[in-house]
Amino acid sequence: MENRIEEYTVGELAQAAGVTVRMLHHYDSLELLKPAFVTAKGYRIYRQPELLRLQEILFYRAANMPLNEIAELLGTGNRVERLTSHREKVAKALSEQAAIIATLDRTIAKLNGDDPMTIEDLYKPFPKEKQADYEAWLVATYGQDMAAEIARSRENLSAGKGDILNSQNEQLKGIEAELVTSYEAGCDPKLANLAAHQNWVAEMWGYPCTAAAYAKLAELYLAHPDFIARYETLSEGFSQWLAQAMTLWAERHK
Amino acid sequence: MENRIEEYTVGELAQAAGVTVRMLHHYDSLELLKPAFVTAKGYRIYRQPELLRLQEILFYRAANMPLNEIAELLGTGNRVERLTSHREKVAKALSEQAAIIATLDRTIAKLNGDDPMTIEDLYKPFPKEKQADYEAWLVATYGQDMAAEIARSRENLSAGKGDILNSQNEQLKGIEAELVTSYEAGCDPKLANLAAHQNWVAEMWGYPCTAAAYAKLAELYLAHPDFIARYETLSEGFSQWLAQAMTLWAERHK
DNA sequence: GATGGGGCCTGACCCAACGTGAGAGTCAAC
DNA sequence: GTTGACTCTCACGTTGGGTCAGGCCCCATC
The missing domain is CATH 1.10.1660.10 (Multidrug-efflux Transporter Regulator; Chain: A; Domain 2)
Known part of the structure; x- marks a missing residue:
């Protein structure tokens, strides 16, 4: 032996x-x-x-x-506990990075637009002090990017449709706000109601969004920094929650 | 004053x-x-x-x-350039971390017995450069007998998978093999012939793939760990080359 | 069996990027 | 003019190692 x-x-x-x-x-x-x-x-x-x-x-x-x-x-013997604890840390690091990207974008935008930032603006993502007018920033800076992302998806899947982006953007904001509320209330991703969101996606695409496509979209969200940054800005951990909820929703509705 | x-x-x-x-x-x-x-x-x-x-x-x-x-x-350089380049790096790190979190979630779910999960699921979303580490960690977590299964799953992955993929898998393999040959021969991405590939994509989708959509698909490839992993196993650096070739091809054919 | 050329051992000091005082001077207000 | 908050300059502690230094040890080859 x-x-x-x-x-x-x-x-x-x-x-x-x-x-x-x-x-x-x-x-x-x-x-x-x-x-x-x-x-x-x-x-x-x-x-x-x-x-x-x-x-x-x-x-x-x-x-x-x-x-x-x-x-x-x-x-601490338990593997699940170890992984869970590790997950929390990685998730936290992720949110911090998302916030940094957000500030980088804002900084670059301001540098190009020549609008001086306030001192609070400059250091938003670094210290523990978070909050502030991310909503405003979201609309101002990322509204456009978001539109571009959606346009891109649409082009991928069905080239060229009319431009009704703005009204649909408004819709999306409402849907997202509701989901964020659910998330922040501690709602289990299994129980999230994503019907409105899936419908919105279908409308954007111009044809039905199948469960499989919807699940794929969740993957795409996670693969795309822009999406993560956007959703993390809405609420810390929201991007992960949403993606998980979308995957679970797709599974239940296929 | x-x-x-x-x-x-x-x-x-x-x-x-x-x-x-x-x-x-x-x-x-x-x-x-x-x-x-x-x-x-x-x-x-x-x-x-x-x-x-x-x-x-x-x-x-x-x-x-x-x-x-x-x-x-x-x-060196100017501020906007520096920050823009930095933003891209952070964004890349961000999507890698998101993929890690997704994997951790699925692993935890599996350990909790929530949902049976395949080795492929475990393996799939990890950033390419960390695959070795991740495999090692899987072995550490699940034990030695897992190594064989991981090896098997890798074969499955590089052989292509997914219900839709399987049907047209043979075709794609041929197309890709040709492209890999071109790539490995040092062919300039500008000169790659992607007509067959674009047609294949259109067939997959079930409707025409426009030049714009094709270009966006290249972006998606680069953003998606799945695709990168798949193409990198075909040949090192191939995913980058292919994405570039697709972009250039789309530009010439729009 | 002697002789290399590795690999291994234990210190020991060095590094970045700060944290954490110590002891002393400075500022602004009451 | 005294108090308390703020500042200054040393200067040593910490983490996660890198990098010698001097001394054993192992094994292959002569």
Whole structure:
């Protein structure tokens, strides 16, 4: 039963995992990742469980989690809890990035339009102080982008129809506002009523929006920074919630 | 007429920008952000240009750029160009993170037993450059016996999937193989012949694919991790080349 | 069995990007 | 003129490592 193949020295493990030997030493000294055992001469020997643990460490570390937090996390046995906690952090980082994109857009727009910003405007996304007139910004800056996105979708799927964008934009705003209300009330995405939204999409496209297409649209939302930025601005975490709700809705209505 | 309102002490600027006084001291000592002037008693006084510079610094710092690189960057080009290019980078990171969150959600759902989920679902939405990490993490999470299934799922993925896709899969494979050959032969994207591909797309859609729609499809490809993963497995760099070729083709045929 | 050339060990110091005081001067108000 | 908030300049602490330095250890080759 000699599985010498499954034993790694520091160097071997380092190479396998794409890290440095120094990092393994470091993690050892922090008690974050100890070798399976140490030889009589003091060589660290790692095995499969340590490799797996290292990979999980690297996964969390890739999300900028401090090592002590990772150690804590790995100590709490439940995998679902770990993932959930991790999800929260990534989601938070996502919202922050969305806010930064929003401010970048606003900054660039103002630089091009020569309208000086107030000091509060400049630093909106960085400190904890959020809120403010995102609504106004949404209409002013992203209204146009949104129209362009929709026009793009329509072109993709059915080239050229009339331009009734503005009235439909108004409609969308109402629909979205309702959904945001549901979201902020803690409504389960399974229970969201997306009939109005799906109808709106169908109207935009100029032909029926099937359940499958609607589900695809959810994917598209998540793949498109513009959409994420837009929805995150409406409410933190809303983009994820909406996409999930759309997917679930499509499943129930296919 | 001096506007005292537009002058800030360290503390004032720090509060406005949501940073600490220490950071401003630090940036000063690094020559990254110097005050507009220093009073006789040594107090740092900042004005509008410094405020703008700080904002830009914070944009880059939020993306984990080292301060020395930021200093370098600030010395080059103009502000709008820098910010525009930066916006794109952040946007890219954003959609990657969104894909990660979606995966985490599905993984959590599966672990909770909400919905049976295929390996393909797990694998699919991860950013390409992190696929190796993600696979490793999957192995760590689900155990060694998962490795084989992951390998199998990858084959499935590169073989194409989806109900609609399957029917016309053979055709597409032929078309793509030809394009990959062109790409690997170093063919200029301008000169790629995409007539067959565009026709295939039209067939898929069930109605004509206009040049504009085709160009937009290229954008969609680049925005969608699914497509990128698929084309990158065909040949490294192929997804970028194809998207460019499609854009150029659309331009020539509109 | 001797002799390399690796790989491994433990310190030890260095780095960025700040946090966190310490001790002292400054400002504005009451 | 005293108080309290603010500022200044050191200066050391922290995190996640990089980068030697000096000394063992292992194994292949002569």
